[in-house]
Amino acid sequence: MAVYAEGVALLGFIGESAVALAGCIAHPSRMRWRPLLSNIGSAGVNALPIVGLLSFLLGVVVAYQGSGQLRQYGANIFVVDLVGISMLREFAPLITAIIIAGRSGSAYAAQIGTMAVTEEIDAMRTLGIAPLEVLVLPKILALLIVLPLLTVFADLCGVCGGMLMARAQLGVGFEEFFERFTNVVSVTTYLVGIGKAPVFAAIIAVVGCFQGFRTKGGADSVGRQTTRSVVQSSFLVIVADAMFSIAFSALDL
Numbered sequence: 146m147a148v149y150a151e152g153v154a155l156l157g158f159i160g161e162s163a164v165a166l167a168g169c170i171a172h173p174s175r176m177r178w179r180p181l182l183s184n185i186g187s188a189g190v191n192a193l194p195i196v197g198l199l200s201f202l203l204g205v206v207v208a209y210q211g212s213g214q215l216r217q218y219g220a221n222i223f224v225v226d227l228v229g230i231s232m233l234r235e236f237a238p239l240i241t242a243i244i245i246a247g248r249s250g251s252a253y254a255a256q257i258g259t260m261a262v263t264e265e266i267d268a269m270r271t272l273g274i275a276p277l278e279v280l281v282l283p284k285i286l287a288l289l290i291v292l293p294l295l296t297v298f299a300d301l302c303g304v305c306g307g308m309l310m311a312r313a314q315l316g317v318g319f320e321e322f323f324e325r326f327t328n329v330v331s332v333t334t335y336l337v338g339i340g341k342a343p344v345f346a347a348i349i350a351v352v353g354c355f356q357g358f359r360t361k362g363g364a365d366s367v368g369r370q371t372t373r374s375v376v377q378s379s380f381l382v383i384v385a386d387a388m389f390s391i392a393f394s395a396l397d398l
Contacts, residue, residue, distance in 0.1 A: 205307065
């Protein structure tokens with residue numbers, strides 16, 4: 146019953162956020178541009194090092210693990226297929242979303258939760274300021290902008306890591322790698338990975354803000370809701386990725 150009640154509350158929160166977004170689209174002057182730019186910087190620019198490092202290492206691991214099997218059959222060049230398709234289609238968008246869920250989603254929940262505990266949100270409502278327009282919409286829009294860009298950056302770093310490992314372990318040169326990469330990795334594969342990012346961004350931002358607004362009591366509740374936001378957003382991102390895989394398989398993409 147608690148899970149059902151929380152699910153209903155989440156749907157209500159999504160509806161309220163959609164109404165607030167529609168109001169801002171109808172009246173652009175209500176959009177809070179400074180918080181939007183601040184969230185783009187904190188969720189996007191500041192996340193580049195960790196996203197790039199983990200994606201690079203993931204590309205290295207994928208190429209290294211595949212090299213042992215490919216070498217047995219003399220199929221060294223197929224490491225390009227392995228790294229290119231797996232990174233662009235699955236690993237880069239998924240690892241980027243999970244990093245942002247743990248980094249930015251938790252920050253959203255903690256920030257809003259702290260404001261709820263200290264009654265700042267109630268004070269905003271008393272002053273006639275809509276908390277959704279000030280606290281939620283800038284975060285959602287910022288993630289919708291930066292997560293696809295971070296995914297592109299993760300694609301690049303992951304492929305570079307796989308390329309270096311392919312040269313070190315399998316003797317596949319850079320020129321040979323690039324030539325094979327352009328032949329086997331289609332634009333559709335790239336767009337499939339990028340197309341997942343906005344959905345993942347919406348899930349992370351909405352769940353993080355929702356759990357922040359559900360904070361009640363004291364500091365213990367802030368920590369509890371922050372943990373829930375990371376667990377739930379990561380779980381929903383993986384579920385969404387599985388559904389995307391099923392749908393793209395059915396559509397032969």
